[in-house]
Amino acid sequence: MREISVREAIRDAMAEEMRRDESVFLMGEEVAEYEGAYKVSQGLLKEFGPERVVDTPITEAGFAGVGVGAAMMGLRPIVEFMTWNFAMQAIDQIVNSAAKTRYMSGGLLGLPIVFRGPNGVASQVAAQHSQDYGAWYAHVPGLKVVAPFDAADAKGLLTAAIRDPDPVVFLEHELLYGESGQVPDGEHVAELGRARVVRPGRDVTLVSWSRGVSLVLDAAAELAEQGIDAEVIDLRSLRPLDRATLLGSVQRTHRIVSVEEGWPSCGVGAEIVATVVAEAFDALDAPPQRVSGADVPMPYAAHLEALALPLSETVVRVAHEVCYTDG
Amino acid sequence: MPTLIRMPALSPTMTEGTLARWLKNEGDGVEPGDVIAEIETDKATMEVEAVDEGTLGKILVADGTEGVAVNSVIAVLVGEGEDPQSVEAATAELGDTAVPEPRSVPQPSAAKPAPPEDEPPAEAPAQAPAPPPAAVSEPAAPAQPSPPGSRVSASPLARRMAAQAGLELASIRGSGPHGRIVKADIDRALQMGGAPTTDEAEAAPERIELTNVRKVIATRLLEAKQTIPHFYLETDAEAGALLDLRRRINADLEREQRVTVNDLVVKATAMALRRVPEVNSAWGGDHIVRHRAVHVAVAVAVDDGLFTPVVRNTDRKGIREIAREIRSLVQKTRAGKLMPEEYQGGTFSVSNLGMYGIGAFAAVINPPQGGILAVGAAAERPVVRDGVVTAAPVMTLTLSGDHRVIDGAVGARWLAELRKLIEHPALMLA
Numbered sequence: 001m002r003e004i005s006v007r008e009a010i011r012d013a014m015a016e017e018m019r020r021d022e023s024v025f026l027m028g029e030e031v032a033e034y035e036g037a038y039k040v041s042q043g044l045l046k047e048f049g050p051e052r053v054v055d056t057p058i059t060e061a062g063f064a065g066v067g068v069g070a071a072m073m074g075l076r077p078i079v080e081f082m083t084w085n086f087a088m089q090a091i092d093q094i095v096n097s098a099a100k101t102r103y104m105s106g107g108l109l110g111l112p113i114v115f116r117g118p119n120g121v122a123s124q125v126a127a128q129h130s131q132d133y134g135a136w137y138a139h140v141p142g143l144k145v146v147a148p149f150d151a152a153d154a155k156g157l158l159t160a161a162i163r164d165p166d167p168v169v170f171l172e173h174e175l176l177y178g179e180s181g182q183v184p185d186g187e188h189v190a191e192l193g194r195a196r197v198v199r200p201g202r203d204v205t206l207v208s209w210s211r212g213v214s215l216v217l218d219a220a221a222e223l224a225e226q227g228i229d230a231e232v233i234d235l236r237s238l239r240p241l242d243r244a245t246l247l248g249s250v251q252r253t254h255r256i257v258s259v260e261e262g263w264p265s266c267g268v269g270a271e272i273v274a275t276v277v278a279e280a281f282d283a284l285d286a287p288p289q290r291v292s293g294a295d296v297p298m299p300y301a302a303h304l305e306a307l308a309l310p311l312s313e314t315v316v317r318v319a320h321e322v323c324y325t326d327g
Numbered sequence: 328m329p330t331l332i333r334m335p336a337l338s339p340t341m342t343e344g345t346l347a348r349w350l351k352n353e354g355d356g357v358e359p360g361d362v363i364a365e366i367e368t369d370k371a372t373m374e375v376e377a378v379d380e381g382t383l384g385k386i387l388v389a390d391g392t393e394g395v396a397v398n399s400v401i402a403v404l405v406g407e408g409e410d411p412q413s414v415e416a417a418t419a420e421l422g423d424t425a426v427p428e429p430r431s432v433p434q435p436s437a438a439k440p441a442p443p444e445d446e447p448p449a450e451a452p453a454q455a456p457a458p459p460p461a462a463v464s465e466p467a468a469p470a471q472p473s474p475p476g477s478r479v480s481a482s483p484l485a486r487r488m489a490a491q492a493g494l495e496l497a498s499i500r501g502s503g504p505h506g507r508i509v510k511a512d513i514d515r516a517l518q519m520g521g522a523p524t525t526d527e528a529e530a531a532p533e534r535i536e537l538t539n540v541r542k543v544i545a546t547r548l549l550e551a552k553q554t555i556p557h558f559y560l561e562t563d564a565e566a567g568a569l570l571d572l573r574r575r576i577n578a579d580l581e582r583e584q585r586v587t588v589n590d591l592v593v594k595a596t597a598m599a600l601r602r603v604p605e606v607n608s609a610w611g612g613d614h615i616v617r618h619r620a621v622h623v624a625v626a627v628a629v630d631d632g633l634f635t636p637v638v639r640n641t642d643r644k645g646i647r648e649i650a651r652e653i654r655s656l657v658q659k660t661r662a663g664k665l666m667p668e669e670y671q672g673g674t675f676s677v678s679n680l681g682m683y684g685i686g687a688f689a690a691v692i693n694p695p696q697g698g699i700l701a702v703g704a705a706a707e708r709p710v711v712r713d714g715v716v717t718a719a720p721v722m723t724l725t726l727s728g729d730h731r732v733i734d735g736a737v738g739a740r741w742l743a744e745l746r747k748l749i750e751h752p753a754l755m756l757a
Contacts, residue, residue: 254484254510283483283484285484286503
C-alpha cells in the first residue's frame, strides 16, 4: 500500500491501462500539453506521446462524438471533460450514441468508452459550474455510472471502467482530487456495481457516494457520541445500484437516510428510497429519508452556497428523526 | 343456504394444517358442539366442533390431507329442509374467491406479502393462542374488510414484529410521530410479556427501590424460611381474666400510662419462657444456645417495614414497667431513633396482629432466635362451659418453633403454660 492523492490514483489507473492495452487513449481539452485543467493527466503526454494523449478543440460534442466512433471501431477511449458541466454540450453523444448503440445494433457494436471528469459542487463557481450530474446519467439504460470517494476506489473503479465493454460515466469530484488515501500496490481493479459498507452499524443506514461519504462519516462519528450506531454505505456505483447491499443493511438497521449533493427531485436518493420501500418494506421502522442539495440553482454567494449544500449536521438531525431520538 | 365449514386456525401463527380424520360422514346429522373432525398442526391435534346444526352435505377435503390452508372450505353443511342439491350450487360458486387468503392469520415471514395496511394483521388473541372453535363454520359470505377508520399507525417493521409475536397492535401505544407504533414499542411490549393496553401501560408496575430496612427484612426472613425448619402449634386461650385484669390496672391510670393486652401477653410470654426454658433457646450450629436471660422482642410495624425492639429481662419486670418500656420503644421505632442495642439480643419474639382484627396467624422466626409467638385478637367466641355454649373473649396463640431446638411436645408444654398464665393471670405472681 502507498498513500497517494485521488488525482494521482486516477492518473495511475489511466497510465497502467495505457501500458497494458495499446487501444486505450486519452483525449480532451488541455489533457496533453497542460496535463489537465485539474492536473490529472500529469506525465501522460511525455510517456505515451501525442497520438495517445490528445488535446482537443473546445468542442465537447465533437470530441465526445470522435470518442464514440473510435470505440465503435474497437479502440478504448477515455474522454475527459474539463468538468461535467461542459458535457451538457456532449450529452447527445453520451445518451443517444454511446448508451444505446449496443442495444440498437442488436449487440453487434460494443462501446468500450469512459467519459470522465470532475462532477458536483465546487467552491463559488456559480449555478452553471457547480452541480451534480449523478442522477442525470443514472437515469439512462445502457450507461454505467461510477462515483468514487477515496483514492483506492478512484484507481480500482477507473481501471474497471476502462476495461468494461460498455460506456461508463465516471464522476470525479473537484474537491476530492487533493485528498490522499492508501492504495494497494500494483494492479488494483474494483468491481463495478458494488457498494461498500464503510462503517458497520446497528441503528441507521447512512448511504452516500463521492464527497457525500465524508459528510456521512462525520455525521456517523457525531451520532456515535450521541449513542446512535450508524452504518455508512459508500454506494460507489449509481448505476447499476447495489440493491443487495442496501437492502441487507436496512434489514439490519431498519432505518435509512440517503445523502447527496444533487437536487432532491428524481435524484439518486429518490431511487434508493423507492427501492427500499418496495423491497424492504417490512424491515422499515421509519420512513426512509433523503438529505440533498437545495432545490435551487447553486448560489454564487458563499454564505448562500453553504446553505444550499447538505451538511453533516443535517444528516445527524435526520438520522435522529428516523431513529425517533432527540438530537 | 348451505353453510361452508372452513379450516380453522388453531393458533395465530398457523397457516395450514393436516385434516387428520373426519368423525362424521356425508349425510350424518350434526348438532352444535359435535366433534366433526380432527385437525393436526405441528404442535397439536385439535378437535373441530360444529357451530351450526344441519346435515354434513359434502366433504371437500379428505381424511389425511396435509397442507390444508387456513380458511379454505373443507365441507358444506346443509340445513333442515334444504335441498342437498344446493350443495353443488354452493361448491360450484367457490371458485377462487370463496377460499380467501387467511385474513386472520399473521404472515409468518418477511418473504410473504405484508398484511394490507388498512387491516390490523393480528385479529387473533394477543396471547395464549387458543383454538377458536367458533371459527369452524361461518356463512358463505365474502370476507368483510375492516371498517374504515380502524387503521392503526405502525411502522411496517413494527407491524411485522407484532404479527409474529401475536400482539394486537391496537393494544400497544405508539411512541413515534402521530402515535406511530415503532420497533421500540414492540420491544417494550415483548419485554413486559405481552401487549399492554393503553390503560395497562398507565397502570404499569411501579419500581420501588429497596430501603436498607427492606433489604434486611428480605435477607433475614429469607434466611429464616430457608434455613429454619419451622413448626407451628396453635391454641386458644380464654382472655376474660386477662381483659379484666387490664381493666382494673388501667382504672386509675392516665391514658398514656395504660397497659395494653399486648403488654400483658408479653409479660405472660416471659413468664412461660422462664418456666419452660427449652423454648428460650436457639440453634448454635453445632450446639443449642439455652438463654439464661429472657429478652422478649416485640414486633413493631412502621410505614416501610418492621422492627423488633427488645424488652430486656422481661420476666423480671412488672406489667407497668413493661408497658412503659414498650411504649417508649414503639415511639422511638416510629421516629426512626431506635439504637442497635435496643433491637439486638432478643431471645424470643411476640408478634401481635390482634389490633388489626387478625384472628390467628403464624409468624416467621426472627433469626437467631428459636421461636416466635403470634397473637390474634381477643374476641368474643362461643365456648363450652359445663356442656353449655356461651360467649367469651378468646385469643388464638400460635407458636412458631425451630424444630432443631424445640420439639413438638416441648412447644406444646410451653404453649399450655402460656395459656394457663393468660387464662389465670394471677399465676404470674406465683
